[in-house]
Amino acid sequence: xxxxxxxxxxxxxxxxxxxxxxxxxxxxxxxxxxxxxxxxxxxxxxxxxxxxxxxxxxxxxxxxxxxxxxxxxxxxxxxxxxxxxxxxxxxxxxxxxxxxxxxxxxxxxxxxxxxxxxxxxxxxxxxxxxxxxxxxxxxxxxxxxxxxxxxxxxxxxxxxxxxxxxxxxxxxxxxxxxxxxxxxxxxxxxxxxxxx
Amino acid sequence: xxxxxxxxxxxxxxxxxxxxxxxxxxxxxxxxxxxxxxxxxxxxxxxxxxxxxxxxxxxxxxxxxxxxxxxxxxxxxxxxxxxxxxxxxxxxxxxxxxxxxxxxxxxxxxxxxxxxxxxxxx
Numbered sequence: 001x002x003x004x005x006x007x008x009x010x011x012x013x014x015x016x017x018x019x020x021x022x023x024x025x026x027x028x029x030x031x032x033x034x035x036x037x038x039x040x041x042x043x044x045x046x047x048x049x050x051x052x053x054x055x056x057x058x059x060x061x062x063x064x065x066x067x068x069x070x071x072x073x074x075x076x077x078x079x080x081x082x083x084x085x086x087x088x089x090x091x092x093x094x095x096x097x098x099x100x101x102x103x104x105x106x107x108x109x110x111x112x113x114x115x116x117x118x119x120x121x122x123x124x125x126x127x128x129x130x131x132x133x134x135x136x137x138x139x140x141x142x143x144x145x146x147x148x149x150x151x152x153x154x155x156x157x158x159x160x161x162x163x164x165x166x167x168x169x170x171x172x173x174x175x176x177x178x179x180x181x182x183x184x185x186x187x188x189x190x191x192x193x194x195x196x
Numbered sequence: 197x198x199x200x201x202x203x204x205x206x207x208x209x210x211x212x213x214x215x216x217x218x219x220x221x222x223x224x225x226x227x228x229x230x231x232x233x234x235x236x237x238x239x240x241x242x243x244x245x246x247x248x249x250x251x252x253x254x255x256x257x258x259x260x261x262x263x264x265x266x267x268x269x270x271x272x273x274x275x276x277x278x279x280x281x282x283x284x285x286x287x288x289x290x291x292x293x294x295x296x297x298x299x300x301x302x303x304x305x306x307x308x309x310x311x312x313x314x315x316x317x318x
Contacts, residue, residue, distance in 0.1 A: 059296035072295055098293045125294045162296060186304040188296075 005123065005160055005182055011194045012178025015149035018083055025137035030093075031086045032142060034150045038077040041084055041091070046070050048091040053132045058164055059188060062129065081124070081154065083147045085139055093139050095128035095147040097159060119155040126161040144177055152195045159195065162188040197225045201285040202272040202306070205237030205244055208287040212317040213251060216285050220257055227259040230275055232268035232302075269305030277311050288316030 018034040035041045049062040049069045057064075063072050076098045085093035100123040126147070130140045151159060161179070163170050165187060179191040201216050203209050213229070220227045229252075231244045239247070241263050252259050264271040276284050286306055289299045299316075307314055 059292075059298065061295050076294060096294075100293050125292055125296075127294050127296070162292065162298060186301040187299050 005158075005190070005192055007158055007182075007192045007194045008178070008180045009194075011157070011196045013148065013152055013196045015145045015152060015177075015195075017149035017153050018146045020142070020146060022142060024134070024139050028087050028134075028137070030134075030139055030142070032083055032146045033086070034081075034083045034146070038073075038080060038082055041082070042070070042073060042077065044086075044091040045073060045082075045084060045094050048094060048131055049073075049129070051131060052129060056129075056132065058167070059162065061127065081147070081151055081156070083143060083150055085130070085134075085143050087134065092134040093128070093130040093143045095126070095143045097124040097126055097147065097151055097156065099124055120157045123158045123160055124151065124156055126159050140173060141176070144173065148177065148193070148195060157195050158192070160190060160192040162190050165189045197223070197282045198228075198280055199225045199283050199285055200228045200230060200272075200276050200279065200281040200312075202268070202302075203229055203231050203244055203248065204234050204268065204287070204302070205232075205239035205241075206287070206290075207238070208290055209244070210247065212285065212287040213248060215317050217251055217255060217257065220259070221255055227257060228279070228281070229259055229261045230272055231261065231263045232272060233263070233265050234268055269302040269309070272302075273306055273309045273311075281312055283313045283315055284310050285315045285317060288318040 018032050021029060021031045024030050046066060046069050050066050052062055054064050061072065063069055079099050081097040083095050084091050101117060128140060128144055130143065148159070161174065163174065171189060174191050179193045182190045182192050199220065201213065203213055216227065229248050231241050231248070233241060245261055245263065248261055264275055284306065286303060289297045289303065292298055
């Protein structure tokens with residue numbers, strides 16, 4: 001699968017980097033941060049997914065039940081890139097990138113060196129979730145842009161995702177920030193973006 | 197029950213085959229294994245036939261093995277339609293690095309076009 005995806009010819013960006021604080025469409029103050037390590041935030045993120053309405057699950061994630069949610073996040077957390085949105089201290093949105101490669105990248109590498117692949121050499125899968133009560137207030141757009149800004153800062157260039165084909169609002173959002181649809185299409189639509 | 201299983205050349209297909217063989221033994225189904233033509237896949241149709249024969253060898257299942265030419269989804273559904281099958285079995289998707297379930301275009305075609313019950317093996 002790796003290496004066969006089609007990316008846009010032109011890179012998108014630049015995107016703003018976290019941290020940032022903004023007022024959402026409902027007048028709530030939202031803080032977006034990129035934690036230094038996922039361990040710092042995992043408990044709060046688990047709590048968010050535990051409160052997430054499973055009607056809005058996509059392709060099996062997030063799982064339900066605190067234990068399964070924690071297991072899922074722990075499996076992918078090690079090499080992931082994360083941004084979280086908070087309101088009144090609680091996590092209300094989470095966006096992340098997970099590397100494709102079987103061999104996890106060295107995050108300090110600039111790329112093609114003897115230490116193995118760097119963040120720019122591999123492809124990263126994106127997922128984003130916003131708690132139901134905080135949807136349709138512009139948080140998803142900010143979270144997505146900040147994740148891409150943060151990704152670009154650490155040297156990531158190729159990001160892809162799949163989205164259920166009937167989820168038109170999500171597809172429109174991804175297109176707005178620069179994602180293009182790739183060849184892969186069945187129940188889920190594959191999209192990809194190239195970063196500076 | 198008369199079961200038709202579609203077999204591609206991926207690791208997922210091998211798992212589906214193992215599970216289907218187990219189930220066939222448990223409930224004494226009749227099994228036909230249709231090996232699909234997927235030029236891009238990891239193993240050739242010939243290799244998959246050998247795999248299937250090997251896995252079936254240690255059992256008392258007398259399964260038919262057929263090789264289907266042409267577009268995999270279409271060929272499988274067409275074969276199911278011509279025969280007297282009660283159920284069509286295929287692999288139930290792969291997991292992305294994120295853990296998202298992904299169903300390919302063959303799965304989608306089979307689900308939308310098969311005249312029989314379709315079982316996705318996870």
